[in-house]
Amino acid sequence: MSSxxxxxxYPTEFKGFAVADPEKWENPELISFAPKKFNDETDSYVHIEVExxxxxxxxxxxIKNEWSSEPMKHLKGSYxxxxxxxxxxxxxxxxxxxxSAEKDGFNVGDRVGVGAQSYACLDCYECKxxxxxxxxxxxxxxxxLYPDGYVSQGGYASHVSCSTSMCFKLKDIKMESKYISPFLCAGLTVFSPILRGIKQAQEENRQPKVAILGVGGLGHIAxxxxxxKGCEVTAISRGYSKKEDALKMGADDFIATSDKETxxxxxxxxxxLILNCAxxxxSFDFGKLLPSLNVYSNFVSVGLPEKDEILKIYPIQFLRNGCGISASLLGSKDEAYELLKLVDEHNIKPWIEEIPICTLGVHEGVSKLSKGDVKYRFVLTDYHKFFGTGN
Amino acid sequence: MSSxxxxxxYPTEFKGFAVADPEKWENPELISFAPKKFNDETDSYVHIEVExxxxxxxxxxxIKNEWSSEPMKHLKGSYxxxxxxxxxxxxxxxxxxxxSAEKDGFNVGDRVGVGAQSYACLDCYECKxxxxxxxxxxxxxxxxLYPDGYVSQGGYASHVSCSTSMCFKLKDIKMESKYISPFLCAGLTVFSPILRGIKQAQEENRQPKVAILGVGGLGHIAxxxxxxKGCEVTAISRGYSKKEDALKMGADDFIATSDKETxxxxxxxxxxLILNCAxxxxSFDFGKLLPSLNVYSNFVSVGLPEKDEILKIYPIQFLRNGCGISASLLGSKDEAYELLKLVDEHNIKPWIEEIPICTLGVHEGVSKLSKGDVKYRFVLTDYHKFFGTGN
Incomplete structure (x- = not known):
């Protein structure tokens, strides 16, 4: 399948780096592929030339197929x-x-962003x-898997073709694209529960105090x-190796869970809020973490472990402060725009390592991330140079 | 220790049914005991003659000592x-x-109620x-365990001596005492999370829809x-044996978890809200229960299992709707008074089986409850007759 x-x-052929077999996840191969078919009369959609x-x-x-007990989904795709x-x-x-996309304000040449969700109906209770x-x-x-049998394809590619329903307009954003990228999934995913934690504290007229558990790709942005957003922030990590970085990122305090003197x-x-970014x-000691939550406050996970991992907890650990454990999935459109405005106005940049896209670069990116060898987010760049796009 | x-x-000696050894939990023995010492100059406290x-x-x-890994607490008591x-x-x-109690509006002859908590400082952040x-x-x-070394003693007794801080005035309540009793722990414990679930629904202008899991002592009141409180109520039980009762109690719908056709x-x-009253x-299938929660809604447990039971859950089961799992402990003073007013105005009575207090009665009560052989709450009555009080 390599090329x-x-x-x-363009427009009949996109190119991108694909994994067909989870055993070969470390070596995504360059392929040509047909974009998803949309209907110009009914669909508000765009082709995006990725930067x-x-x-x-x-x-x-x-790509390792660790969230599913089924074979990889591309095997189910029709075209x-x-x-x-x-x-x-x-x-x-x-x-x-x-x-329709033009009517919705998307025009050729506009800069746009797409996070982990590229379609929402915009008509159901949740959407409204x-x-x-x-x-x-x-x-x-x-x-x-789209209803028409196409399995959606992501951004390790020359182009992405998608609905405008969850496509974010970046016209008013000054920040460079490479810094915006990590906000679209990692940023939005942590921002949504942080906003809810802040709201809960504000309802009681408290300055919100937030603990960020795990100083990595998600945690450092969190x-x-x-x-x-005005929170007092405590970073929680296993050891002290990331303490200095966490304080530079803005943490007011730091806890190393491995330190028995804590x-x-x-x-x-x-x-x-304890936002679990791991x-x-x-390996968590809920007996220590949960009592550090305020009454009715939550331990919210934004990461998802492999499919067989079970969360275990003693019910008594919830009861003393009526705290809760929950998870949070991505973020909403309003939250995304609030986030983009916030980071642009405050010039908040994720700590990134740039990797020019190419076969070796993609290989290195996924391999090093798998080992945790990144500070703190890889961003693939130089798309136009590699794919001959940008004209 | 029997008498x-x-x-x-009175006032130097109270009597009550005590368990000294968890092996003998089925046979509480009648004992005489000294009440806790309070300070008349500083403490707002009352002696209550139990009805x-x-x-x-x-x-x-x-009494079975199943929540603790230590020996029974009475061994730590001083006097x-x-x-x-x-x-x-x-x-x-x-x-x-x-x-002080008189200044706080507690007078001899007043009817009062005490639930599972008999002291709160009324001065801390939570209390305020x-x-x-x-x-x-x-x-x-x-x-x-009180700071002075006394281990608090409950209501299987002629009298209870306690602070007025969590003692509820029943002056304005018309309902008979035997019907009020179950509201003071079971009722308040389920009412508090129901109020929070209702608030959450109302914030989104929805009629609250609540599932009550377990139709027993707590569940039937819930x-x-x-x-x-105006909720649409679905009762969830293992089989169908309690369906008719649940509908009579006010449930709009009923789910039997053992029914594979559901x-x-x-x-x-x-x-x-799913309120877990078990x-x-x-034995729960969280893979079915959690998706039935609205986005950001909670599965709240009000019961506490024995100390070694672990709650196990797959994190993916939280993620699809951002739901949470939490616990809720008793209720607040305001919630207690709101509850008492509500049940009195609507003449809501728990379904009780009365047991006149005596050695055999107490034995039967705890033994039958342990087997789940109760519809739906035992209430010990006839205290004056047994203890020679009420004069």
């Missing part, structure tokens, strides 16, 4: 490529806009109540966003 | 009885009120924000209270 030439024959795309932990779970192109922190320019990420008809930006009693009922929860 | 005479030498007391599942966990008297759904009359049940200085009505898809994202969660 010698890297130049794209930058962040590498997200989700990419690994999908989509027989491989999966991941990537859902996409910034690029509109190359084609359907008539600013919870589009929970739309029952939601389609993921990659690895999502620290910056919570701080920008006096947890001083954190009792302190936090309005994927696995098996 | 032949059942007549009390009725409900038998709660918590009573069993404590409290060497046995544990349980019971925390107490209605009775004030027999003595300290000067209508969350007295989470006061860090809270003392349970029984099995609670059905009635949720209905009285079409769970019709409950998808239906509930603003103590053990090990």
């Amino acid at each position: 010698e030439s890297t130049t794209v024959n 930058t795309n962040g590498i997200c932990g989700s990419d690994l779970f999908v 989509s490529p027989k491989g999966q192109i991941v990537g859902h922190e996409i910034v690029g320019k509109v190359k084609y806009a359907s008539p 109540n600013n919870k589009q990420q929970y739309c029952a008809k939601s389609v993921g930006t990659y690895n999502g 620290i910056m966003l919570a701080k920008a 006096d947890w009693s001083k954190f009792e009922r302190k936090f309005d 994927t696995s929860t098996t | 032949e005479s059942t007549t009390v030498n 009725t007391n409900g038998i709660c599942g918590s009573d069993l966990f404590v 409290s009885p060497k046995g544990q008297i349980v019971g925390h759904e107490i209605v009775g009359k004030v027999k003595y009120a300290s000067p 924000n209508n969350k007295q049940q989470y006061c860090a200085k809270s003392v349970g009505t029984y099995n609670g 059905i009635m209270l949720a209905k009285a 079409d769970w898809s019709k409950f998808e994202r239906k509930f603003d 103590t053990s969660t090990t």
